[in-house]
Amino acid sequence: MLIALLTDFGNRDWFVGVMKGVILKINPNVNVVDLSHEVAPQNVKEAGFILWNAYRFFPKGTIFVCVVDPTVGSDRKIIAVQTKEHIFIAPDNGILDFVLSEVEVLKSVYVENKSYFLENISTTFHGRDIFAPVAAYISRGVDLGELGEEASFRKPEGIFVEASTPGDYIGEVIYIDRFGNLITNIKPTADIDGEVKIKEYIIEKISKTYADVKSGQLLALIDSSGLLEIGVRNGNAKELTKADYGEKVFLKVKKI
Amino acid sequence: MLIALLTDFGNRDWFVGVMKGVILKINPNVNVVDLSHEVAPQNVKEAGFILWNAYRFFPKGTIFVCVVDPTVGSDRKIIAVQTKEHIFIAPDNGILDFVLSEVEVLKSVYVENKSYFLENISTTFHGRDIFAPVAAYISRGVDLGELGEEASFRKPEGIFVEASTPGDYIGEVIYIDRFGNLITNIKPTADIDGEVKIKEYIIEKISKTYADVKSGQLLALIDSSGLLEIGVRNGNAKELTKADYGEKVFLKVKKI
């Protein structure tokens, strides 16, 4: 069994290490993998996007534990969601929206049964006291139905801007990666040709790969997750364009 | 078997990866978990505090390898300590003080037997040449008694300021986490009510959770490890107060 962890806890403090200790105390045979712990503090959307890029590449049965939880200690609920391939445990704050927009949910419950929590529950560190032990018990075979009542669930919509026919599309930068690539929420559904505009920069065509342009040149391409991305060959598009999260991106699809 | 690593080696250089290689070469079946490698360089106290927050959540038998070692290459000794639940290997420089102040030591030895070291021992990288192989051999069943002579041992005192009855207590900021929370060495031994002062800021009561105050507001609470902590809801107390490590914190306990 595999448990994948996604948090904004960083890698310096003891938060992630402790979660692993708790998990391995309950199930010494589970394999714990880090997805990321460097999500910007309390940035639920960023975490959701990281999860969306990753989840489909993980083995069937993987349990994803997602703890970006700005309202920990309030009465926000925790949900556990079973899909055909995976299980997700997360605060009920929208972190799963990217994933849930495209998968079929088989079961979805509120995590409420304290038998699967640590004995003393702090008000500030549910990653350790609730998320980790619940994930470990699930990895030992506990059924979602034992965790709590069925959760209300509405399929998220409008997550991506689908660009399938000629016309004008407006999206925005939703993630900037380590290399300074600007990833947008525009999702072409087929091979397209088009013109991309961000700030004062116009990119006249959509390239297949970075090697299509000269070193230092701005380009647009469909990235490895199928989204429109703006980058610079051997360079950094964030630094070149000074664009940040939320910057509008305009795509004119010419032909398919 | 589980080996947990705590160092100031960072995650960029090869230091941590090499330690894992050495361990897995000696015991391919051991599970190696990272506690933290981003301890501030040579900050023994910070490492000790991270360890204290984490150790009790790890499975029985976990071997903690702690390498924050400013005097590596000198004649400082290395100790291995067995408690009822765990084993700790560390330079004899105080890094274990937080933990040893509250656990019963069953056995404590100096690590001196070169049969359990790598063949060539550098003067600068004992993490690789001594700590990693010794931990791996212990995980394979080597008894602490085989490592060296019994170590002299004195229980550390005065680590925490216990606040159990009404009155005035003075502590200090001993750790600042990723979220900018200011963690103090004041340890209330029961539910208390009181007033907290740091720099020019007075916090009139001790909250149960972040959700008790408004966004952006400073608050004091008992953190997930039982220590008095000063934070800002959806904000950063370090940035707001400009307090740093060692800043004095005043607690007036009103009633229990």
Add this chain to the structure above:
Amino acid sequence: MLIALLTDFGNRDWFVGVMKGVILKINPNVNVVDLSHEVAPQNVKEAGFILWNAYRFFPKGTIFVCVVDPTVGSDRKIIAVQTKEHIFIAPDNGILDFVLSEVEVLKSVYVENKSYFLENISTTFHGRDIFAPVAAYISRGVDLGELGEEASFRKPEGIFVEASTPGDYIGEVIYIDRFGNLITNIKPTADIDGEVKIKEYIIEKISKTYADVKSGQLLALIDSSGLLEIGVRNGNAKELTKADYGEKVFLKVKKI
């Protein structure tokens, strides 16, 4: 089986987590270890040096996956190299030069057989689509001969400046570690005594260990990998000397 990952992907994005997902989907029983993911973006030489410092400490049979790949998407080739002890998979861009300068290559092939890739291959993320699955299949027993044609191979030379007899040697800073130590490409082949010069600083002898000098003092020593290193006891040589990568270092060997 053990797979060790070395990339410039960082620990924030999903890139490394996804590679682990892909690997564990193909071989759930393999142990995946991080060597480093914080190589400076696209710095092939830095990655190669990290690998050289680490590889010989890993168990026999370890598969090293090295993805620092500035020309991904071009027609650059990927190679898989088998030595007596290990297997290396990397872009054919020189990343393996440090290692290959000192090991015997038993077999070396171009990675071309798409049966061992993911079904859809992006132009930008071969770490996920090619390197990870190929490594996983090798860990399941696939022979290198099945991956593609034999690769042309020339033993790299002049990687290190060997300093074995009295005389003058010129090398340079090739790596600066977390502690600010300046690591050079000068490799003394025996115990030497000598004088080291970097910028305006003259270090009159080669010390055995940091503890040989006073706190704050600059020193030269042979580091844990056998290379000439310049450091400051309880300090940071990069900050003190303002030296950077490529800074010339002069060694006058007096006697052996």
